[in-house]
Amino acid sequence: MKKAVNRKLRGLSLQVLTYSEIKELSIVERVKKILSLVLGNKIVLLHGRLRPEEEARLIEDTMAMVDHIKDFKGIELAVIEPDLRKEGMLTKVKYGIARRLVGDSSALTVIGPASIIKEIKRDPKKIELLLG
């Protein structure tokens, strides 16, 4: 079992995608770029977050691929962002201005192949393989 897990994680890498890299792309192109990386067994770290419509499109296109690509089970998607609910008005305004100027760069979106994330969840120590 352990060998199988190691085999599954081999060749996996993290790919950082900066906001400027996708800024000029259309929804379709953004989703295509992200999915092509995920299908290449990469965990994508996107600086910023997708708009809700883009997240929906990402799910739609992912499902279309699950149906057509062998062993592809889908994606795991998580957005890590600062919780501004308890922050003061000044901080909220500061984030608002920054968001308008350079996009939502305070967030980090993590998108990865579901089967790989499942293996990592099953045995978190395997993440060392990725970083080693």
Place this chain on the structure above:
Amino acid sequence: MLKVIKSFSRKILQALFGRKDNIRLGFYGPPNAGKTSLANRICKDWTGEEIGAVSKIPHETRHVQFKEKVEIKYKGKKLTFKLVDTPGIATKIDYEDFLRYGLRKNVAKKRAKEATQGIIDSIKWLDDMDAVIVVLDSAENPYSQVNITIMGNMAARKIPVLIVGNKIDLRKADVKKIESTFPEYEVIGISARDGTNMDEFYEALFRLTKKI
């Protein structure tokens, strides 16, 4: 584009004649939250018929299901709805998950294939909704990316939303957790299985239609 024009002209007609007839009410949420159970409860209450089958196995609803002309009366008022029950939205589908429920491999694979198409259809139908009931399992953690994506898409499309925390009959149910996760929305705790709090639900539903 055609959908946008149709939706716009429908809204104009509604504004001109003040009638909200056959309101398209969507049931959205993650798999196994009880969307069909709630739609069935409403249909049985007002038409005597059910809309679809329910099961403990996730992704039982794999096609969008409809019930036309469901007339609901509340405190002397009457509204007609078209209920649209959608497959649960997820970011991953693994046929192996269905094997745990005793399904044969070929049946599980077929179910997974249909479920992926069901999710695509659910998302496509979003643009056709007048109002949406987001059904969440109140015994599960509401802070999931799928739930956040669903709510974000409702807000982006300006669709009026009522959140239903289903399964309050379960010991682990925590409706307050849903309220604190989505503080800007009205949340009603119900049990679609035994009908608890359905009066409060219908009252909230009529309030929701005022936002259309």
